[in-house]
Amino acid sequence: MLLQISEPDSPAPPRERKRAAGIDLGTTHSLVASVPQSVATVLPDENGRVLLPSVVRYGEAGEVTVGYGALPWLARDVTNTIASVKRLMGRGLADLGDARHFPYHWAETSGMVRLKTCAGEKNPVEISAEILKALRVRAETQAGGALEGVVVTVPAYFDDAQRQATKEAARLAGLNVLRLLNEPTAAAIAYGLDHGAEGVYVVYDLGGGTFDVSILRLSRGVFEVLATHGDSALGGDDFDHRVFCWILETANLPPLAAEDVRLLLMIARNAKETLTQHETAPVVTTLSTGLRVELTLTAEIFTEITEHLVQKTLMPLKRALRDAKLSIEDIKGVVLVGGATRMPQIRHAVADFFKQPPLVNLNPDEVVALGAAIQANALVGNRSLDSGEDWLLLDVTPLSLGLETMGGLVEKIVPRNAGIPLTRAQDFTTFKDGQTALAIHVVQGEREKVADCRSLARFELRGIPPMVAGAARIRIVFQIDADGLLSVSAREQTTGVEASVVVKPSYGLDENEITRMLEDSMAHARDDMQARALVETQVEADQLIELTQHALAEDGDLLNDAERSAIDAALEELAQRRQGQELNALRLALAKANSATAEFAGRRMNRSVQKALTGKRVDQVSGIRNQTVENG
Amino acid sequence: MDRKTDYFALFDLPRRYALDETVLNESWRALLARVHPDTAVLADATAKRKAIEDAAYVNEAYRTLKDPMRRGDYLLQCYDEAPLGSGDVLPxxxxxxxxxxxxxxxxxxxxxxxxxxxxxxxxxxxxxxxxxxxxxxxxxxxxxxxxxxxxxxxxxxxxxxxxxxxxxxxxxxxxx
Structure with a gap:
């Protein structure tokens, strides 16, 4: 007998909606959003406030206060009340060039910074987790149950250490991270889906402490990031700091107590925000010493003292355009994101740069969280319930990744703005006879020399069986997942000896390091290129000389006297040029020596093939693959 | 997905040097829509890893064919030519x-x-x-x-x- 389980024509039973949320973990404030009924919405607290100040206070009795409740303590209990913790994510104490400028008590540690508070030592991951917990409670209360998962946003320009730290913080807060999403990409999703945008758009995202610019192509439901650039230590905070310095100078204030520094920074921020709507802002307060400050900040002065900060955002715009191979005429619209883009001088600078007014018909504070919520909703599979159209998100990795090679140079394995996820393999070999280990040093950054890039991880491939130099074939594989997180593995191909590491650096780039690296890379690009070309050509020259001498000793009988002396002469000239600093002369000598030895190399190849055919296995005589043809 | 598929076949392109970029772009997006890790967020660890590897394979194939130099190098290898190496000399x-x-x-x-x-x-x-x-x-x-x-x-x-x-x-x- 047949049991009819369901009517063939009846609709499928309704699937239950899964609870998901998007979280924007910001420098100044954080938000949570969700998609309760096919439309994304930011979730307010019980007092109707959407923004949660990213401030955490540890109390004497062990209580933790997050958000508005912690604000009054900012200037009263400086060392136990932490603001802008995002700036410390994935950073080591040694990296914080300006550690003294923070009002905190630092604990001695070699890893990520730790702050001494009355509740014990706390690191930025733990502090961020408190903010995330508060948002989790808000979302779960309103959703009526535990969250299946969340999407947490990060600045597109965050490096590996900062991303790892953010993911750790979410885990610590008891959240299942579905995806780390780049903030400008999140904004593009929210904007693009809402406005049915098609074409190439720029997202200019100036937050409290970070600056990102992303260029995306939006077409038929595909959000393709073409290039991203930024500055992970530039934001609204820096504008506050400029005003703070202006107050110090103008009022001619003596060195201040930590409480007064905080107080003046808050006054400075208020003045900055006032100037968004008004032409002047009062700067009036009384310091703990009883000293009275009464000043007026005009829009004109504010624009003048922050001009260089505005200019600093333009270089990443230019570089992103270049990496995307686009010009200003190709840009259909510019979306402004982040509270700091409310400043009129930013809007003017962006309009001037792109020769079109930016799009401001969305809330710059909320758009990132909304995009994250839409993505989270899609990832848990609710999208089909909302009969929304399918869309696809294709992102990139912001910074180049490479390995240290001979001469302290960086061999780039993954260029910046490469599409993720990705896997890149490159073969290396040993350079000494009998070498049994290979040190692998993974770096991130745009400069040519290892010393100028960020060190991410070091590991060693051991147990390589002793072979002659150049016989081992070591394949190093870089993998970046959809969260932008890196893992690296190494494997000796002939024997299968393996070593791998998930790159989890204990701390990330210094506050100013990426900025400095970028500025340096502009300033030094010329020296770098020269220096690199010279070192590379010298290494090449050395190799050719050594190889040829070795070959002459072995197979010199293949040459007649005239041929032999031609090679000797070419080698001698090359050796001489090798000692100098003249790049072009060295290149020419190298080209000559290469062509002088080409015929000899051919004859040797014939001889070795004959040898191989008379006994040896071919795989014993074939050489290791050389990654690149050195012809520069 | 078979990660040994010829890059040209992967994108429904003829194996030749001249490239139809529109077909390449569209096939690339269509493939990623199918294999991207975003489609496997709630799946088990094995499926997640497979999604990363498949998507990475598609991205590598895309990069190779899109780039004029890499496309030439790849074609050489398709016809069993040795990879470019230091043995190669230009005039x-x-x-x-x-x-x-x-x-x-x-x-x-x-x-x-x-x-x-x-x-x-x-x-x-x-x-x-x-x-x-x-x-x-x-x-x-x-x-x-x-x-x-x-x-x-x-x-x-x-x-x-x-x-x-x-x-x-x-x-x-x-x-x-």
């Missing part, structure tokens, strides 16, 4: 010509002569297009190139590699 005439161009670029750079750099870049682009044109004739649909054609193609790919590096270098110089 001395080509090399000395290039050395001269490089010296001109260095000089223009030192003099801060942006126009000169840009005109050098323009002629470099023309040289690249010439090499690409030659490759398009050597690698055509449904035809296995002769040994002679492969040897020629190898020289063109090498030249293209050389020119591409120089062009990148020039881009950097123009930017600074």
């Amino acid at each position: 001395v005439e080509f090399l000395s010509e290039q050395l001269e161009a490089r010296e001109a670029a260095d000089e223009a750079w030192r003099a801060g002569n942006r126009d000169r750099l840009e005109s050098l870049q323009t002629s470099l682009r023309a040289a690249q297009r010439q090499q690409q044109g030659a490759l398009a004739v050597l690698f055509v649909e449904d035809e296995t190139p002769s040994a002679e054609a492969l040897a020629k193609a190898r020289q063109h790919v090498l030249s293209l590699q050389f020119l591409t590096r120089f062009a990148d270098d020039l881009d950097e110089k123009i930017d600074v």
Whole structure:
């Protein structure tokens, strides 16, 4: 007998909606959003406030206060009340060039910074987790149950250490991270889906402490990031700091107590925000010493003292355009994101740069969280319930990744703005006879020399069986997942000896390091290129000389006297040029020596093939693959 | 997904040098829509890893075919040519010509002569297009190139590699 389980024509039973949320973990404030009924919405607290100040206070009795409740303590209990913790994510104490400028008590540690508070030592991951917990409670209360998962946003320009730290913080807060999403990409999703945008758009995202610019192509439901650039230590905070310095100078204030520094920074921020709507802002307060400050900040002065900060955002715009191979005429619209883009001088600078007014018909504070919520909703599979159209998100990795090679140079394995996820393999070999280990040093950054890039991880491939130099074939594989997180593995191909590491650096780039690296890379690009070309050509020259001498000793009988002396002469000239600093002369000598030895190399190849055919296995005589043809 | 699939077949493209970029872009997006890790967020660890590897494979294939130099190199390997290596030598005439161009670029750079750099870049682009044109004739649909054609193609790919590096270098110089 047949049991009819369901009517063939009846609709499928309704699937239950899964609870998901998007979280924007910001420098100044954080938000949570969700998609309760096919439309994304930011979730307010019980007092109707959407923004949660990213401030955490540890109390004497062990209580933790997050958000508005912690604000009054900012200037009263400086060392136990932490603001802008995002700036410390994935950073080591040694990296914080300006550690003294923070009002905190630092604990001695070699890893990520730790702050001494009355509740014990706390690191930025733990502090961020408190903010995330508060948002989790808000979302779960309103959703009526535990969250299946969340999407947490990060600045597109965050490096590996900062991303790892953010993911750790979410885990610590008891959240299942579905995806780390780049903030400008999140904004593009929210904007693009809402406005049915098609074409190439720029997202200019100036937050409290970070600056990102992303260029995306939006077409038929595909959000393709073409290039991203930024500055992970530039934001609204820096504008506050400029005003703070202006107050110090103008009022001619003596060195201040930590409480007064905080107080003046808050006054400075208020003045900055006032100037968004008004032409002047009062700067009036009384310091703990009883000293009275009464000043007026005009829009004109504010624009003048922050001009260089505005200019600093333009270089990443230019570089992103270049990496995307686009010009200003190709840009259909510019979306402004982040509270700091409310400043009129930013809007003017962006309009001037792109020769079109930016799009401001969305809330710059909320758009990132909304995009994250839409993505989270899609990832848990609710999208089909909302009969929304399918869309696809294709992102990139912001910074180049490479390995240290001979001469302290960086061999780039993954260029910046490469599409993720990705896997890149490159073969290396040993350079000494009998070498049994290979040190692998993974770096991130745009400069040519290892010393100028960020060190991410070091590991060693051991147990390589002793072979002659150049016989081992070591394949190093870089993998970046959809969260932008890196893992690296190494494997000796002939024997299968393996070593791998998930790159989890204990701390990330210094506050100013990426900025400095970028500025340096502009300033030094010329020296770098020269220096690199010279070192590379010298290494090449050395190799050719050594190889040829070795070959002459072995197979010199293949040459007649005239041929032999031609090679000797070419080698001698090359050796001489090798000692100098003249790049072009060295290149020419190298080209000559290469062509002088080409015929000899051919004859040797014939001889070795004959040898191989008379006994040896071919795989014993074939050489290791050389990654690149050195012809520069 | 079979990660050994020929890159051209993967994107429904004929195996030849001339490229239909529209087909490439559209196939790339269609493939990623199917295999991207976003489709496997709630799946188990094995499925997640497979999604990363599949998507990475698709991205690598895309990058290889989109780039004129890599596409040439890949075609050589399709026909069992050894990968480009240090055994490859370009004609001395080509090399000395290039050395001269490089010296001109260095000089223009030192003099801060942006126009000169840009005109050098323009002629470099023309040289690249010439090499690409030659490759398009050597690698055509449904035809296995002769040994002679492969040897020629190898020289063109090498030249293209050389020119591409120089062009990148020039881009950097123009930017600074």
